[in-house]
Amino acid sequence: MGVYEELMAFQRDTEALAQVAGRLSWDQETMMPRGAADQRSDERAAMEAVLHQRRTDPRVGDWLAAIAEDELDAVARAQLRHIRRSHERAVRVPERLASEIARLVSRxxxxxxxxxxxxxxxxxxxxxxxxxxxxxxxxxxxxxxxxxxxxxxxxxxxxxxxxxxxxxxxxxxxxxxxxxxxxxxxxxxxxxxxxxxxxxxxxxxxxxxxxxxxxxxxxxxxxxxxxxxxxxxxxxxxxxxxxxxxxxxxxxxxxxxxxxxxxxxxxxxxxxxxxxxxxxxxxxxxxxxxxxxxxxxxxxxxxxxxxxxxxxxxxxxxxxxxxxxxxxxxxxxxxxxxxxxxxxxxxxxxxxxxxxxxxxxxxxxxxxxxxxxxxxxxxxxxxxxxxxxxxxxxxxxxxxxxxxxxxxxxxxxxxxxxxxxxxxxxxxxxxxxxxxxxxxxxxxxxxxxxxxxxxxxxxxxxxxxxxxxxxxxxxxxxxxxxxxxxxxxxx
Amino acid sequence: MGVYEELMAFQRDTEALAQVAGRLSWDQETMMPRGAADQRSDERAAMEAVLHQRRTDPRVGDWLAAIAEDELDAVARAQLRHIRRSHERAVRVPERLASEIARLVSRxxxxxxxxxxxxxxxxxxxxxxxxxxxxxxxxxxxxxxxxxxxxxxxxxxxxxxxxxxxxxxxxxxxxxxxxxxxxxxxxxxxxxxxxxxxxxxxxxxxxxxxxxxxxxxxxxxxxxxxxxxxxxxxxxxxxxxxxxxxxxxxxxxxxxxxxxxxxxxxxxxxxxxxxxxxxxxxxxxxxxxxxxxxxxxxxxxxxxxxxxxxxxxxxxxxxxxxxxxxxxxxxxxxxxxxxxxxxxxxxxxxxxxxxxxxxxxxxxxxxxxxxxxxxxxxxxxxxxxxxxxxxxxxxxxxxxxxxxxxxxxxxxxxxxxxxxxxxxxxxxxxxxxxxxxxxxxxxxxxxxxxxxxxxxxxxxxxxxxxxxxxxxxxxxxxxxxxxxxxxxxxx
Incomplete structure (x- = not known):
């Protein structure tokens, strides 16, 4: 597997997990028992932490640095544009701040x-x-x-x-x-x-x-x-x-x-x-x-x-x-x-x-x-x-x-x-x-x-x-x- | 935070993620559009990989080794019994085998x-x-x-x-x-x-x-x-x-x-x-x-x-x-x-x-x-x-x-x-x-x-x-x- 393929395999799981997190929100607005709100906050926070960790994973930076972008086609370059943007933004925000914001907006x-x-x-x-x-x-x-x-x-x-x-x-x-x-x-x-x-x-x-x-x-x-x-x-x-x-x-x-x-x-x-x-x-x-x-x-x-x-x-x-x-x-x-x-x-x-x-x-x-x-x-x-x-x-x-x-x-x-x-x-x-x-x-x-x-x-x-x-x-x-x-x- | 508390904070997120994975199964049997089956397999596999990774996380072994169990109460010892059992079993199964089984049973x-x-x-x-x-x-x-x-x-x-x-x-x-x-x-x-x-x-x-x-x-x-x-x-x-x-x-x-x-x-x-x-x-x-x-x-x-x-x-x-x-x-x-x-x-x-x-x-x-x-x-x-x-x-x-x-x-x-x-x-x-x-x-x-x-x-x-x-x-x-x-x- 090439470096690009490795990155994309990792990213594919991240995208799948993001879909899961989204479905949790859907469930909250349509199906969730009303007594489950507190527990759901914990569940969503845990999912967000997983996603944040994946977006800031140092391997993503390493993969991005190692890929010879000009050898890739337009689709692959577009994928990298999104991954790079998401990774660079995620690493700029200290984890402490991200979790403070999550807790605060919930309140x-x-x-x-x-x-x-x-x-x-x-x-x-x-x-x-x-x-x-x-x-x-x-x-x-x-x-x-x-x-x-x-x-x-x-x-x-x-x-x-x-x-x-x-x-x-x-x-x-x-x-x-x-x-x-x-x-x-x-x-x-x-x-x-x-x-x-x-x-x-x-x-x-x-x-x-x-x-x-x-x-x-x-x-x-x-x-x-x-x-x-x-x-x-x-x-x-x-x-x-x-x-x-x-x-x-x-x-x-x-x-x-x-x-x-x-x-x-x-x-x-x-x-x-x-x-x-x-x-x-x-x-x-x-x-x-x-x-x-x-x-x-x-x-x-x-x-x-x-x-x-x-x-x-x-x-x-x-x-x-x-x-x-x-x-x-x-x-x-x-x-x-x-x-x-x-x-x-x-x-x-x-x-x-x-x-x-x-x-x-x-x-x-x-x-x-x-x-x-x-x-x-x-x-x-x-x-x-x-x-x-x-x-x-x-x-x-x-x-x-x-x-x-x-x-x-x-x-x-x-x-x-x-x-x-x-x-x-x-x-x-x-x-x-x-x-x-x-x-x-x-x-x-x-x-x-x-x-x-x-x-x-x-x-x-x-x-x-x-x-x-x-x-x-x-x-x-x-x-x-x-x-x-x-x-x-x-x- | 003591070692036990650190382990339990980690474990709490694992349990929350396990609840999310379970709700994904519930959704599949009750709400999921029938055309979403393939995508759902990918989503579930990604969740399982996250859970497997957490259960086999070396930090769990380190925490378990560092805890002075005889200083803990019965509830805490029972928590450790479950965590140790889950961790020890998870690390015994090679990741290659776990994912082969997951793919195979889906098929x-x-x-x-x-x-x-x-x-x-x-x-x-x-x-x-x-x-x-x-x-x-x-x-x-x-x-x-x-x-x-x-x-x-x-x-x-x-x-x-x-x-x-x-x-x-x-x-x-x-x-x-x-x-x-x-x-x-x-x-x-x-x-x-x-x-x-x-x-x-x-x-x-x-x-x-x-x-x-x-x-x-x-x-x-x-x-x-x-x-x-x-x-x-x-x-x-x-x-x-x-x-x-x-x-x-x-x-x-x-x-x-x-x-x-x-x-x-x-x-x-x-x-x-x-x-x-x-x-x-x-x-x-x-x-x-x-x-x-x-x-x-x-x-x-x-x-x-x-x-x-x-x-x-x-x-x-x-x-x-x-x-x-x-x-x-x-x-x-x-x-x-x-x-x-x-x-x-x-x-x-x-x-x-x-x-x-x-x-x-x-x-x-x-x-x-x-x-x-x-x-x-x-x-x-x-x-x-x-x-x-x-x-x-x-x-x-x-x-x-x-x-x-x-x-x-x-x-x-x-x-x-x-x-x-x-x-x-x-x-x-x-x-x-x-x-x-x-x-x-x-x-x-x-x-x-x-x-x-x-x-x-x-x-x-x-x-x-x-x-x-x-x-x-x-x-x-x-x-x-x-x-x-x-x-x-x-x-």
Whole structure:
């Protein structure tokens, strides 16, 4: 066995163990008895310690140093790029710090949940300060003199730089604020009436999963409080939820997670249990979930098909034609909550978090001033005031879990989806006619062929450029949103 | 931190990882998408490699050597007994052999399933020869000059010796064969009529779980093709199954797995994620599942209560009084299949396998002669001929999985249950009156108090002796069976 093969055999086990750790999280959210929480913390910590040890194993450094990279093909070099990056980052963080962070975020998550239930930001602030301090320390160790926030961002979106995002998001924000304001000055479309039974919602959710190409032989759909997808290769699971009055929540959560799940399922099988065998970044992942959910799933063409399915399943629900249904699906409403936001307003929620978390990490914003900063920014962008912390600064789990640098990947995903959709429309000329029949195969097939199959072979930016034929910019997303919502609201 | 504490911290992570590996098996049987089988093999192999590495870690040997054992208390010494045993056994087996066995049994399991479906023992024989050869090699490495079969048995029943079992089983066999023959010469009681819907069966299964003290906050009940229990501490899961015509299969499988599950749940919480925090052996485990299922669950008193529950749930099912129901629950019928056998005949199935597998491991019986040997022995003990391999030598998964030395622990469990039940009846004088009300708390409380709480603190034999007040013998089980079935069948 050559040195490269030795390294890859070791790495293959690491990847398999990472899958096991991921499945443990899935189990925790779907199946775990509630009395098992403490024990599960110990189990997860033990798995994390094993993974950390493997990522920092000195043999990995030795193997990497011993490999004659220029004799390898492009696939092998891409594997090494991932392994080197993961190893170098892991060894930069002292084990003491890594385990302190793990222990702290486990505690801070509990405190956050209590504080959110009590609508008490002051109860969360002290532990948030600790989380930020440790992540600053970790970021500094990772940055090795470079930008600390960029070093954290690198975990979720390799190669991305906050300064570039700032420019991109800076171009998005004013046009979205203006579009939002114009749309909300217009009359609202009619909404759904009646209740929608769980059985019918889950039946349609499974139909939607199938319709978008999710392979149930290599996955499963369960219910969870917060929908998510989990796993790579041949075991990619998604979850959804049902609420009697909000079937769209179930259906579009499902399509969103199916987008994530299909990306994983559609990666070239030769990459299974290797660093190339998973989605390349959070931003590219989100581009897939978003294009499935929004550009395809919320299109006039596809909602026409969905309307007919809902009529078949639920009978009359107060909307009597496809155009009215399309308007209901795409209704723009005032709201506090990011995860419930429509396509138009969603990025405004993210941009707010990006600016605040950068300032928290740089030290320009103190935790004691965070709630006021949130509320001011919210009022500025959304035009009305936050009523309580659980609708504002306490709404998201991310910061309590130490996830700084994660939020911007949501909007990067939307920007990427805009670029991809433009190219997809050029490539699949009868797209609307197909979607109107509930046939997504040309669209999802194009995404598989041009992006999903590659897994981690290219960098995030490379794969978007390759698929969309352009360097990613916010322009296609803005054009698409302005066109769609202008038409919908008669601007 | 002292040396003992260092060792225990390391061991705690090992135990946590073993729980994770166990949950992966649970997932495989209950939740895993069917297309994920190959990937799951890789994931399990990676987990096994991690566990093997930890069990053979030289630091464990160093810690064990450095600890001044006589300064420790009884609990700590018991922990060391388990750790030393596990470490010494693990280091005796070369890593090459351990991984060869893991790969082979994964393959042989598939071949066994195909051969069983085709009723073709010859298709299974070649790989069974390979399995036996590797297990012989492993047994020889473990035995270090001692008896090879005993060395394998030690994995499931520490301290047990095949020669002792031979004597015990030798005393069981003739009296069971004679009792069986006498019972089957008598008229059969009336059976159930009608079908029993899945919802009603699962509802009663959950009621039974609760009735026997299974804690649903620290466990869950799912369906699986073959019922099993899984996990220790605060996450102990059981499975059951339903068949429309056979509600007793569901109910008594459930009580059986509840017996296993309660043993794990009732271990002193201070032992959680330590070597003492799990059932001490397969035999002692089976004593708990069997006493719950048979001595308690199939008693005249408890079946009176169960009869009323079944009437409430299913209405009329052709049996109109408690005595008739008791007879139906305990019906003795000719049958080929161990897992479907009644209390009287079950051990005859096990004794057959024990004798054959000992001969296979010693080399006295060749795989090419195994099918004939099975069929001859079956005819001798059960009085009729095996009709096809899937009803005979191919019926059980164990040998295909390399599990030699496992079968006898089933009958040891029954023998232990006989001893425990005798002591339990002496201790809980109004047991029948309580069971007749569906109240198992005194009985299960006695088992928790006298046996289950100790986990691995005592050796298997010690804990049975301590709880039952006697060295274990087959006599109480035989007396119990002869008395019960003589009364039932009017012998």
């Amino acid at each position: 801070s998550h509990v405190i956050w949940a209590e504080s959110r239930a009590d609508d008490d930001f002051a109860g969360f602030a002290p532990v948030l300060k600790e989380v930020i301090a440790l992540r600053q320390e970790e970021g500094a160790a990772l940055a090795a003199g470079g930008d600390v926030y960029d070093a954290l961002l690198e975990d979720y979106e390799p190669g991305a730089k906050a300064a570039d995002l700032e420019a991109m998001f800076g171009a998005l924000r004013p046009r979205l604020v203006a579009l939002r304001e114009a749309v909300l000055a217009k009359p609202q479309p009619q909404g759904l009436s009646g209740t929608f039974d769980e059985g019918g919602q889950m039946k349609l959710a499974r139909l939607l999963a199938k319709t978008f190409g999710y392979d149930m032989k290599r996955g499963r759909v369960d219910k969870a409080v917060h929908p998510f997808s989990s796993g790579s290769g041949d075991d990619v699971r998604i979850t959804t939820r049902t609420m009697p009055l909000e079937p769209f929540n179930c259906f579009y959560s499902t399509i969103h997670e199916v987008g994530h799940g299909c990306y994983e399922q559609n990666i070239d099988t030769q990459y299974r249990l290797t660093p190339l065998g998973a989605g390349v970044s959070m931003g590219v992942h989100e581009s897939q979930s978003r294009i499935y959910e929004n550009q395809l799933g919320r299109s006039r063409a596809f909602t026409g098909w969905l309307y007919r399915q809902m009529r078949d399943t639920f009978g009359n629900f107060g909307i009597t034609d496809e155009d009215g249904f399309y308007a209901a699906v795409n209704q723009v409403r005032n709201g506090y909550i990011r995860t419930e936001a429509d396509e138009l307003q969603y990025n405004l929620h993210v941009l707010l978090r990006f600016d605040l978390e950068r300032a928290l990490i740089s030290g320009d914003l103190l935790v004691d001033d965070l709630e006021a900063a949130w509320n001011d920014r919210f009022k500025a962008d959304f035009g009305f005031a936050v009523d309580k912390p659980s609708d504002g600064v306490l709404q998201d789990v991310h910061w309590s879990a130490g996830l700084f640098g994660y939020f911007p990947t949501y909007s990067m995903g939307n920007v990427y989806a805009g670029c991809l959709y433009k190219a997809l429309r050029d490539a699949v000329t009868d797209l609307d006619a197909q979607l109107a029949q509930g046939d997504t195969s040309a669209a999802t097939g194009w995404l598989k062929e041009n992006l999903q199959q590659y897994g981690g072979l290219y960098t995030p930016r490379e794969v978007i450029e390759k698929a969309s034929g352009r360097a990613p910019t916010e322009a296609p997303l803005l054009d698409y949103l302005e066109e769609k919502f202008s038409a919908l609201y008669g601007l | 042989s399991h598939v071949i066994w399933a195909e051969s069983r479906a085709d009723d073709d023992f010859a298709g299974f024989a070649p790989v069974l020869k390979e399995v036996i050869a590797l297990r012989q090699e492993e047994g020889a490495a473990l035995a270090a000059g001692g008896d090879v079969y005993d060395a394998l048995l030690e994995d499931y029943e520490p301290g047990a010796k095949a020669a002792d079992l031979e004597a015990m089983f030798g005393a069981l066999r003739p009296r069971l064969v004679a009792l069986r023959e006498a019972v089957l010469a008598k008229p059969q009681p009336q059976g159930l009529s009608g079908t029993f819907d899945e919802g009603g069966q699962m509802k009663l299964a959950r009621l039974l779980a609760k009735t026997f003290g299974y804690d649903m906050k620290r466990g869950r009940v799912d369906k699986a093709v073959h019922p099993f229990s899984s996990g220790s501490g605060d996450d102990v899961r059981i499975t059951t199954r339903t068949m429309p015509l056979e509600p007793f299969n569901c109910f008594y499988s459930t009580i059986h797995e509840v017996g296993h599950g309660c043993y794990e749940q009732n271990i002193d919480t201070q032992y959680r994620l330590t070597p003492l925090g799990a059932g001490v052996s397969m035999g002692v485990h089976e004593s708990q599942s069997r006493i719950y299922e048979n001595q308690l669950g199939r008693s005249r008193a408890f079946t009176g209560w169960l009869y009323r529950q079944m009437r409430d749930t299913f209405g009329n099912f052709g049996i109109t009084d408690e005595d008739g129901f008791y007879a139906a629950v305990n019906q003795v019928r000719n049958g080929y299949i161990r897992t479907e056998a009644d209390e009287l005949q079950y051990n005859l199935h096990v004794l057959l396998r024990f004798d054959l597998e000992r001969a296979l491991i010693s080399g006295d019986l060749l795989v090419d002669d195994l099918e004939a040997a099975w069929n001859d022995r079956f005819k001798a003990d059960f009085g009729f001929a095996v009709d096809k391999p899937s009803d005979g030598v191919l019926q059980d998964v164990h040998w295909s999985a390399g599990l030699f030395g496992y079968f006898p622990t089933y009958s040891m469990g029954n023998v232990y249950a006989g001893c425990l039940y005798k002591a339990l009846r002496d201790a809980v004088t109004d047991l029948d009156a309580q069971l007749a009300q569906g109240d198992t708390s005194a009985a299960t409380g006695w088992l928790k108090e006298n046996l289950q709480q100790y986990g691995g603190l005592y050796t298997p034999r010690e804990v049975i002796e301590k709880a039952s007040g006697r060295a274990p013998t087959e006599a109480p089980l035989l007396d119990y069976l002869e008395e019960k079935f003589s009364a039932l069948y009017g012998l």
